[in-house]
Amino acid sequence: MTPERADGWHRLHPLSPVVRGGRGTIAIAILLLPIIFSGGRISDAVPQVAIIAVLALGGFVSWLVTRWRIEDDDLRIETGLFRRQSLRFPLAQVQAIDVVRPGLARMFRVAELRLRMAGASGATARLAYVGEREVDPLRDRLLALARGARVHEGIPAGEAELERPPERVLAVVATGPLVASILLERGWLIVILAGLLSGFVVSPKTAAALIGGGGFVWAISIVTVLWRRFNQQYHLTVAEGAEGLHLRGGLVALTAEVIRPGRVQAVRLVEPFLWRPLGWCRLEADLAGRQRRKGEGEAERGQLRTLLPVGKRALAYELIDRLVPDRPRELSPPPRRVRWKSPLRYRVLRWGRSDSVVATVSGRLRRVTCWVPLEKAQSLRHVQGPVQRRLRLASVHVDTAGKGVHATLRDRDAGEAAQALAELTDLARAARRRAAAA
């Protein structure tokens, strides 16, 4: 409990420095491990102990000198030992108050309050960290004060709505299916894991040697990739809000994003081979001008935004209808002779169009369905390879901004492809005009 004193000053939760240390805390724990387990004398580990002591002292002092209180209509935060800082945040300008819970914070049952302020600076007041039980009452109290402050200063309450805008939750990703789907998507991975496990059972020494050798690095990299995926998509919630679809989720790092339908360049529905018996699919969107999120590396930037990591088709289509209204309902199969050119894809290939959206289905083992709003099409390409020429076939590619989605009308009858190219060119032009006029 935050000790409340007569003058109204509060301190943060005593565990704050530990949580704020984040990775550093974990590093310290690792530093400590050998000392504890070796059972050796402290004198052997003087440097480590000294470093830990200094860090701990620093953390304690930073906690000691940080305090906050509410003064009239302001939130005041004082911090710093040598360079004393006193920050004042007028509550009347609070736009929203978020509760953020990173991984360590959850472990220690604390949470951070973030007050997003209005104005060009867009500063954020952070109270990191507050005990989990106090967070919600404190947030409500600050919101009430902010509302009161607005009335005080004569700012109309409606100018910026303080309460969360009403939103309707469409989907929440359950943890079980998420884990299953991540593993199932990479069927080979299950084989390797099973192999390793059975290896341990049959001959622990050999398996250990295998892991000890280069296999270890490899295993770590696989686990990292899987973990990142899991971390990003954990408990992902899709809700329908005023501006578009709201996404929230993540395990260690929480993320929130709003997807406006107008920013969607293309949408694709992926059905990996091993998911299909379960009727699962994944929905991804290519967005224009997506802001790089904090902690998002170069690798993630070019990737598609996953809207639904795993879910039933019906649910995915519900989301698709919100992102690309007027999607084509009927998709037509290719001519029979395509069997000879693309035997694996033949059963899957489809394409269809409405006046504003083109849809294509392709894929050998996994099935990928793409939707491209025609106003977003960058260019169209008609390609005919040597085998296709023999079979009187041709493909039409719809190029979109971004790298993730390849909508291709693959292996159509040559006449149909030529006609489709002409039609799509005209429809795309009309769609661009409509978009420009709107």
Add this chain to the structure above:
Amino acid sequence: MAVEPEHWRTPSRRLLLLRRWEVAVPAVVLAAMVALVGGGSGWALGLALVPLLAGAILWGVVGRRYASWGYAERDDDLLVRRGVLFARLSVVPYGRMQFIDVAAGPLERAFGLATVHLHTAAAATDARIPGLEREEAARLRDRLAELGEAQAAGL
């Protein structure tokens, strides 16, 4: 795509000349080197025929490749066709062009030629017209830029 044949423009004939040079010179040089190293003996002369034969085949290929290039400026988009084995036809709306670059390598410069390359927001767009005479390249660039500006559409 409905375009009357007379609306198709082709790269300069000098591009064909350049491409043929690019085939003929290495073939002849290679053949001469083989013949010289062999000291004019019978087998060396026979071996020297190989690069010449390859050159002759490529000469024909280059001709067909050249003939496949074409572009047409329509009201709202630019069409570019190319490729013999893989025949491609790209449709790039003027409004989607982000920038146009005109490049000329040393050989192209020697022949007074330039390549016009159109870029859209999509990486897959490959609209490239090589072997334009310099004035034509400049005219095309200016016209495309003008049309692009007039019809520019946001993402």
